[in-house]
Amino acid sequence: MFNYKKNLLAACCFLAADAYSLELMDDESLSVETGQSLFNSNTVTNGSMTFFRLMVDAELQLNMNINKVALGCDGPNGTGVCDIDIDRLRLAGTSASSASDSGPGTDFMMRRPFLEFAIKNNNVAATRQVSGIRFGALESLGSMSFGENPGNNAADDFGLNRFSGDMNVTLLNTTMSNVKACLGVLVFGVCGGINLSGSANVASHNQSFTLSRATKINDIGPMSAFSNNIFPFGLPTTLSNTHLLDQSLDTLHQIIVEDPSSGGQPTKDFYIGLQKESVNWQKISTGSFAGVAAQQGWWLSVPKVVIEDITSNQLIQLGTFAAAVGIIGFAVNINGPLELGQRPVDNCWGTLTFC
Numbered sequence: 001m002f003n004y005k006k007n008l009l010a011a012c013c014f015l016a017a018d019a020y021s022l023e024l025m026d027d028e029s030l031s032v033e034t035g036q037s038l039f040n041s042n043t044v045t046n047g048s049m050t051f052f053r054l055m056v057d058a059e060l061q062l063n064m065n066i067n068k069v070a071l072g073c074d075g076p077n078g079t080g081v082c083d084i085d086i087d088r089l090r091l092a093g094t095s096a097s098s099a100s101d102s103g104p105g106t107d108f109m110m111r112r113p114f115l116e117f118a119i120k121n122n123n124v125a126a127t128r129q130v131s132g133i134r135f136g137a138l139e140s141l142g143s144m145s146f147g148e149n150p151g152n153n154a155a156d157d158f159g160l161n162r163f164s165g166d167m168n169v170t171l172l173n174t175t176m177s178n179v180k181a182c183l184g185v186l187v188f189g190v191c192g193g194i195n196l197s198g199s200a201n202v203a204s205h206n207q208s209f210t211l212s213r214a215t216k217i218n219d220i221g222p223m224s225a226f227s228n229n230i231f232p233f234g235l236p237t238t239l240s241n242t243h244l245l246d247q248s249l250d251t252l253h254q255i256i257v258e259d260p261s262s263g264g265q266p267t268k269d270f271y272i273g274l275q276k277e278s279v280n281w282q283k284i285s286t287g288s289f290a291g292v293a294a295q296q297g298w299w300l301s302v303p304k305v306v307i308e309d310i311t312s313n314q315l316i317q318l319g320t321f322a323a324a325v326g327i328i329g330f331a332v333n334i335n336g337p338l339e340l341g342q343r344p345v346d347n348c349w350g351t352l353t354f355c
Helices: 002-021 027-032 320-327
Strands: 039-046 049-056 059-062 064-071 084-092 108-120 129-146 160-172 174-187 190-202 205-214 216-227 237-248 254-257 267-275 297-308 316-318 332-335
Touching: 174 320, 190 237, 205 216, 237 320, 316 320, 320 332
Parallel strands: 160 297, 174 316, 237 332
Antiparallel strands: 039 049, 049 108, 059 108, 064 084, 084 129, 084 160, 108 129, 129 254, 129 267, 160 205, 174 190, 190 216, 216 237, 254 297, 267 297
């Protein structure tokens, strides 16, 4: 008991001394100090819409495998039709690999995530209504991987079955390895003459897409494809107006969410939203409302993504005329779907095929 009293007395003396050392600060002294809150709220108005945003000043790191994503199915879309339908969605970092048992590598990063509501007629109680809600981040960086590619033809691919949203896509390091140009008559895809074989490299290509419950991309192009081994003697060939038509989305198995114009830095203003009507959400990075309007239903906006290292081994047969006019800028149309050769990331260890 004696020791207890001594310790209690010492503690009281310490607290008294510490309290005595506290000093009052005037307004001028307080104004010099700075701090940062974890949560930031913001309200902006654009026309009849008022937006209420709650942002977390933090970095969210995700590594996840979702067996099935089915959003906005049935209802006004029709039986069995979804706004977004994805089998085996994986979110991982940009260093993720498709090699067997490679593991997750790094994580999908979302910096300054936010939750936002779009309220129509906010100042009129009788007609006030929620028009949309979205979740996103000021900056995002990582890979999104879809489905499986078990064989070497487009027919067995699955994953990105249906998509609603907008994407600004940059294609890098795309190769068509089985290109043939017919010197003769091409009848129903069969060359009656000499069939010259070679490959073509597609130049870096950037294109924006806005898709609504889509299962394919109708037209990727115009792209430029270069070859120096189709025609004899290394004659350079430039198909400067190449279009890939009707390419199925389920042949796409990996996209990188990053900004290619800034050396692989995070893309800005990535979000997924649910709207009862078309909503122009604000681009937080610029303060502008001039972006693509999110349409009714579920909508995924990926402002900048990279699709790289595509190698198509599928035969691309060109007639003599098509190859010739392609050199001088006439359109060369390649009918899809092509097998793109992409493989989803392996986000598991050991014998697991999908976590």
